[in-house]
Amino acid sequence: MKRKAGWMLVSVIMVLSLLVSACSSGGGNNGGNSGGNGGSGKSDKTLTMWTWKVAYNPGFEAAAKVYEEKTGVKVKFETFTPDDTYRQKFKAAANSKTLPDVINWWATAGDSIEGSVEELSPIFGDDVLNQYFSTAMDPIRISDQQVESWKTDKNATEVQKSLKAGQYYGLPLDIGGFFTFYGNKKLIEEAGLTAEAPKTWEEFISMMETIKEKTGTPGLVVGAKVSDLWENWAGSALTIMLNGPEGYIDLLERKTKLSDPQNIKVVEAVSKLSEKDLLMPGVLSTDIDGADQAFAAGKAAFDLGGSFTMSTLLAMGMNQEDIITFPVPAIEGSKIPQWTTDPFTLTMLSVNKDSKNKEQALDFIKFMTTDPDAAVAFANGAISIPALNLGDRADDLEPNLKALSQSFATEPGPYSEAMPAINAYRTKNKEWEVYAQSVQSMWEKKMDAKAVAKKFDDTMESLKASGN
Known part of the structure; x- marks a missing residue:
């Protein structure tokens, strides 16, 4: 890894x-x-x-x-x-x-x-x-x-x-x-935008649309070959901000369904990346190293990573002054409007x-x-x-x-509150493995958000019925 x-x-x-x-x-x-x-x-x-x-x-x-x-x-x-x-x-x-x-x-x-x-x-x-x-x-x-x-x-x-x-x-x-996006400052400014962190997920999507329209550069590269990377590095933050840590814990503990109105909003938000063709072509065959290399080469405007990604990008020849960083932005209407990175x-x-x-x-x-x-x-x-x-x-x-x-929270935040349940259930409950694969299918435009949520729920119910 x-x-x-x-x-x-x-x-x-x-x-x-x-x-x-x-x-x-x-x-x-x-x-x-x-x-x-x-x-x-x-x-x-x-x-x-x-x-x-x-x-x-x-x-x-x-x-x-x-x-x-x-x-x-x-x-x-x-x-x-x-x-x-x-x-x-x-x-x-x-x-x-x-x-x-x-x-x-x-x-x-x-x-x-x-x-x-x-x-x-x-x-x-x-x-x-x-x-x-x-x-x-x-x-x-x-x-x-x-x-x-x-x-x-x-x-x-x-x-x-x-x-x-x-x-x-x-x-x-x-x-x-984790939960950190890196942006190419030159591409952002070439598109006529200010190189500042987006305040919401919707604003982030809009930025990527503008960059692609003005520069022809895809919005985002992710090491999506690693199927559960998205949930580990971004998706969980979106859900925790939207519904609070207690909402994510309820989903992990199978007390709610992914198709419930408060949960499917996250799947719908993530689906915008493929619906609007914002992902770099070939992203599903791109591993973590490849994603960083593509971003450093200017093949995408944004890269998903973590605090550790900076050293990689600098080693690949990027200059710190050409990079902006920001945490995963919240979906509009989220209970927690800004993500605090728990180290x-x-x-x-x-x-x-x-x-x-x-x-x-x-x-x-x-x-x-x-x-x-x-x-x-x-x-x-x-x-x-x-x-x-x-x-x-x-x-x-x-x-x-x-x-x-200095960007790390000095006191335990919302992710820390959800962490015990994440450790106990996200690997054990195999519907999360199915979900990771379904997100990949969604990004290939083979499934929509509703179908992804249904497959998660059906898998969860089937596993519960079999005692797993």
Whole structure:
């Protein structure tokens, strides 16, 4: 995932990588002397770590250098991409007990890696956790809703069924936010418009229509090849703003239908993208990287992404002054007129439970996620915002990162309120998978909004009747 999410997920998230690579040997069994000094002295030990985030490697290397300077412990990195390759590599290594000392993983709870990594809840207390952003642990810590959901989920794994509320198996490394549109300032102004954020979804649609009419450039590119990307990165925000988080929770919990008047408005709003031919041709075969590349090349006026997208666009040659950013705009008449971006954790660091360097590995992930010098070094190298609440040290972040971090809500907002239900139901309830596919069909003009809502509702009723 080039950037995916979070909590979700986002779905998450979720999410999201570029280029650069690091080399290393795999497996958690190599290293020098046993029993490192945990930051209190020097050591000739070497830790190994795996990641799938190619773009993070400069940040990992920079932070590891800080760690080596303070402890004498070296850290070597190995990168496996894309997402599926990394997951398969992890599974094979877990089965053969050849995992590295430290694993960089999506910030999730119940992803079934728990059988192979150390449970951290008995090890790190509030003195560590309180140093992070207030919501940083939310997607990592097992929730009551997840536990209850896995009890009745026929597809739940044995690992998931064994988990207890409050447990966690990773420490949060970095945070971000989806729900962000990027606009090409030059194209917007070429169309005679002011390069400012639209106040409503309807105004956004109008802007794209004007740009296409005046410049011939499609309005929007999305990594729509990833079927559930739209709901994770934009659709959920539209629904939460329209009906409040309680309205989205009702839909997730199957208390309302998608065809209900208050819900189908979102489907109808999204259908305008295809009805008015505003999507870039070939968008359904475009992945996240391809969408960013198309936007950077001027093939679309707007791109859907998140806080992490800025680094990608800059690496592709765009200038920050040529880009405008804004959150998903609300549908007219929404209960919440403006979206507040809740930061959520993108990735976490976990420790191989069979590592021969476990004590040192635990010290390293604590250092990476709580030491300000390490956090700043990682952030500026990876172009990602650390989960550590940096306070005044945020001034040491690169200007782009500092600006993005200041756009995050400091207190939990509407998405945070809906997040437990999203984690518990959006993957479990398979009507959401059907919905993601139906949105793609709608964008191909094979279905209209009414047909999309009906298919969602019919699937939901059929699953309920079968006990799923």
